[in-house]
Amino acid sequence: MYQKKAQKNNETNAFRYIFYSKNNFVINDISENLDISFPTAKKIINNFLEKDIIFEEKKVGNGVGRKAMEYSFNNFFCYSIGVRLTKNRATILLTNAKGIMIREKTEYFLDSEEIQNEFLNVLKSFLKELPLKIKKKLIGIGISVPGIVSTENEFIEFSSQTRVHLSFIDKIKEELNFPVFMENESNLASIAEGFLTKHSDCSLFTVLTINDYVGISNFQQENLSKDFYFKAGRLHHMIVEINGRDCECGSKGCWGAYVSNKSLLLDFNKVFPNIKNFNEIFCMKYIDTKKGQEILDNYIKYLAVGIKNILFFSNPEKLIISGKICFHKETIKEKLLDEIYKDHIFYRGPETISFSSFNDNSIVIGAAMFPVIDTLF
Numbered sequence: 001m002y003q004k005k006a007q008k009n010n011e012t013n014a015f016r017y018i019f020y021s022k023n024n025f026v027i028n029d030i031s032e033n034l035d036i037s038f039p040t041a042k043k044i045i046n047n048f049l050e051k052d053i054i055f056e057e058k059k060v061g062n063g064v065g066r067k068a069m070e071y072s073f074n075n076f077f078c079y080s081i082g083v084r085l086t087k088n089r090a091t092i093l094l095t096n097a098k099g100i101m102i103r104e105k106t107e108y109f110l111d112s113e114e115i116q117n118e119f120l121n122v123l124k125s126f127l128k129e130l131p132l133k134i135k136k137k138l139i140g141i142g143i144s145v146p147g148i149v150s151t152e153n154e155f156i157e158f159s160s161q162t163r164v165h166l167s168f169i170d171k172i173k174e175e176l177n178f179p180v181f182m183e184n185e186s187n188l189a190s191i192a193e194g195f196l197t198k199h200s201d202c203s204l205f206t207v208l209t210i211n212d213y214v215g216i217s218n219f220q221q222e223n224l225s226k227d228f229y230f231k232a233g234r235l236h237h238m239i240v241e242i243n244g245r246d247c248e249c250g251s252k253g254c255w256g257a258y259v260s261n262k263s264l265l266l267d268f269n270k271v272f273p274n275i276k277n278f279n280e281i282f283c284m285k286y287i288d289t290k291k292g293q294e295i296l297d298n299y300i301k302y303l304a305v306g307i308k309n310i311l312f313f314s315n316p317e318k319l320i321i322s323g324k325i326c327f328h329k330e331t332i333k334e335k336l337l338d339e340i341y342k343d344h345i346f347y348r349g350p351e352t353i354s355f356s357s358f359n360d361n362s363i364v365i366g367a368a369m370f371p372v373i374d375t376l377f
Contacts, residue, residue, distance in 0.1 A: 010036050014044045015053070015376055019098075020200070024057050024070040045071060052077045075100065079134050081178075082368025083123070083143040084185065086212075087158040090119055092126045093361075094134070095368040099196045101361075103130075115158070116168055120175055127176065140179035140371025141172070144188045144363050146213040148232070156182065159213070161248070181370045184232040186215035188366030189322045192358055194219050194228065195373060196365070199318055206316040207356075208235075208307070209363060210323035214256040218314055236260070240305050258302035261324055267295050282328045300332055304339035307353070311346050322356040322363070329355040 013034050018025065030041040048054045054077075057070040075098045084091040087109070094103040107122045109115060127135065147157025154166040173180045190207040193199045203222070209215045214236040221228035236256035237249055244253030245263075257263055261278050268281050271291050275281055286292045310319060325332065337350045346352070356362045 010034065010040060011044050011047070012377065014041070014048075018048070018054060018071075018073050019377075021073060024072045026068040026070055028068065073098075076137075078137050078139045078372065080139050080368045080371045081126070081141045082188075082364045082366070082370070083141065084364040084367060085119060085143050085145055085158075087115055087162045090122050091364055092123065093364045093368050094126075094130065095365065097372055099192065099365045099369050101365070115162075116164060116171065120172065123172070123176065138178060139375060140181060141176070142188065142367035142370035143172075143180065143182040144185035144367045145182065146185055146211070146215065148234075149182050149184060159248070179371060179375070181374060183367075183370060184215065184217070185209055185211075185213075185363045185367075186217035186232045187230045188364075188370060189356070189358075189362040190217040190219035190230050190366065191369050191373060192362040192366035193320050193322075193356065194221065194230075195369060195377075197357060199320065202317045204314075204316050205318040205320060206310060206314055207320045207322055207362070208310070210259060210261065210321065210325055211360075212260055212262040214260050214306075216310065218316070235306065235310070238306060238309065240302060240309075255302070255306045259299060259306065264295075264299050267299070268292070271295065278324050279327065282331055287331065296332070297335070300335050300339055303332075304336055307336075307340055311340075311348075311352065315347055316352065317348070318354060319352055320354050320356050322358065322360070324360045326355045326359040 014030055017030060017033055027038060027041050027045055030036070030044065031038045034041070045054070049056065052074055054071045055074050057072050059069055075096045078097050079102070080095055080097070082093045082095060089106060089108045091104070091106045093101055095101055105126055109118045145156055145158055147159060149156050151166065155163045156166060156168055157163050169180055169182050186207055186209045189209050193205065193207055199205050204218070204220045207217045207219065216233040216235045217230050218233070219228065219230045236254060237247065237251060238255045239251065239253045240255045240258065241253035245257040246252055247254035247257045264281065265275070265278050268275050268286065272286050275286065281287070287296055307319065333355070337353060340353065341350050358365055
């Protein structure tokens with residue numbers, strides 16, 4: 001479990017206030033909202049100006065008296081790199097301080113057994129292509145992995161059968177000379193939702209990441225202190241059907257064997273062998289057929305079973321679904337909500353369920369934001 005205790009100092013609190021500000025602000029805004037003296041607020045603002053964290057804007061006010069200077073957050077005062085790393089490929093993203101994508105690259109590995117060396121070469125190549133002015137403002141590299149990052153047992157898990165030693169992180173730091181942060185992909189998706197969307201107002205929400213691996217992260221924060229923590233769960237292996245489908249972990253009836261992208265594609269391929277990728281599943285010529293609808297209805301049924309278990313267990317304010325399925329939410333949303341909430345006895349209603357506005361990018365955007373959040377919040 002990752003836990004971040006907010007630094008109890010005025011500068012950190014001021015940075016948070018500015019980061020979330022939707023409009024320009026003046027020094028009095030900082031002073032009044034953070035309950036600090038005007039001279040202290042002015043000193044913080046001058047420090048932020050020196051570091052290019054903020055811009056000076058126009059002076060505001062009417063009449064002939066002295067007008068207050070306005071300021072705004074500089075989205076480009078720093079940059080960060082986010083990586084979505086699996087045993088087969090790496091998607092690398094360059095973002096600004098607000099998680100806006102600037103450059104993206106995906107590379108596939110020739111040999112998954114050599115993932116450490118291949119990944120390092122890909123990352124070095126990406127960095128080499130960046131302009132010097134961006135490199136000078138890089139704050140760090142955030143890396144997501146599908147499984148666990150265990151400091152206790154010193155391993156990084158890419159799947160139930162693929163692990164590398166935790167020293168992998170140290171090797172990246174030594175080779176690149178940048179701060180490196182590595183976390184479970186669901187936890188990083190929750191970072192994107194918790195700091196870049198309206199869900200930052202929630203004290204407790206859950207992110208469900210549906211890819212070839214199904215994961216979950218519970219994100220909790222104290223709205224006053226801004227302390228927060230998140231913890232991932234291995235819901236891919238939750239049993240939803242006794243003696244059901246075989247799972248790669250060796251068990252039968254795991255949830256991931258019914259609702260992962262890989263399993264849904266496999267189900268459709270058995271009937272429609274011409275389908276080449278996940279998005280093609282949702283072409284009308286497939287899902288409008290009787291057999292196609294049966295497969296999709298079965299998928300929705302099992303997706304609802306797992307979500308109901310999550311709602312009973314953690315009772316989140318929001319449950320946010322992330323992954324490629326978000327591109328096709330209009331196709332499944334109504335039936336999914338009906339399946340979840342028919343005869344329901346949950347504390348909250350259908351408004352609890354939402355689909356990520358980042359679609360399939362919440363993981364890599366969250367990875368890029370992690371160095372910013374860990375360092376500055």
